[in-house]
Amino acid sequence: MTLPRISPDEARQMISRGAVLVDIREADEHARARIAQARHEPLSRLGTIDPGKDAPAVIFHCKSGGRTSANAARLQAATDCEAFILDGGIDAWKSAGLPIVEDKKQPIEMMRQVQIVAGTLVLTGAVLGALAHPGFYALSAFVGAGLVFSGVSGTCMMARILALAPWNRSAAPAHG
Template sequence: MPSPTVTTVAPQVLREWMDQHEDLVVIDVRSAAEFESLHIRGSYNVPLPLLTEHAADLASRLGERVVLVCQSGVRAEQARQKLATAGVDTAAVLDGGAPGFASAGGDVVRGRSTWGMERQVRMAAGSLVLAGLAGGRFVSPKLRTVAGAIGAGLAFSAASNTCAMARALGVLPWNRSADEPTAATAINRIPRSAA
């Protein structure tokens, strides 16, 4: 009977792998701004939209040992599934993401601080719901539909494992980096696997 495919890896296990395996590739699928604020030393930044669009190109460079990182695991799991369809079925997702790795004493690089995308989404959604409810109470009852629309959007986001609000927030100036990677620069930084 074949052994089950490992899809997650604990921060401590990743620390051990980094010491033991020269062929290990750690790919951070967060935005460039999130990557700049905190990332695992030696990891490569390939934001999820780039990875999704160029999964086959990336897969051609990767070997057997690949760990995908994001803030909490959601985007990294999406990347793992996309790479699996491109032929890389051995990739694993880091439990707890980059912050979990840092909390476990992993070697990280800290840069300019910015709120994580998930925190920004919670702030925007919460603010819009409050504005809709307050506007519905004091301006027009029709403004309560804003709260309903945000609630529906959050439910759809959870069901589809996507987030339109995160995409919209991702284009704001504080979420953009001077070094926003392109497909060529992000993928070409990753060394080709010898296998």
């Protein structure tokens, strides 16, 4: 199932007429940047969305539109009213010049942290394997195996470890 996509300007107009905007991103993403009018209902804990008796529609958004599109059937099932996807997510909202609330003191999103650390470890293993000793290739293999395990199991040990880092301790809990 696909939900109709609407532009940021269409969404803004619908919100002004009572539609409910729902942010399905995880807590760490929402803490760093959000649309002020949006209710936060993380996809990982999504239940039934009750927009209220006067709400004509629910508009779901994520960062760029990928998660909302991939989970359209689940999002539609979460509400009894008409539902839409904000095309391009919060990124498109911001690009359209519409206001967002940002807290730059919050750490970057956990999955971006994981990507940076995993990429750095793989690159380090490859470079050291080529320049110092072939045994360093094992570091790249270990990180790759961890990423496969994360994808298969739906858990990410690196995210859990990074959540303990000092810069993440006051931030939202890791997901995954």
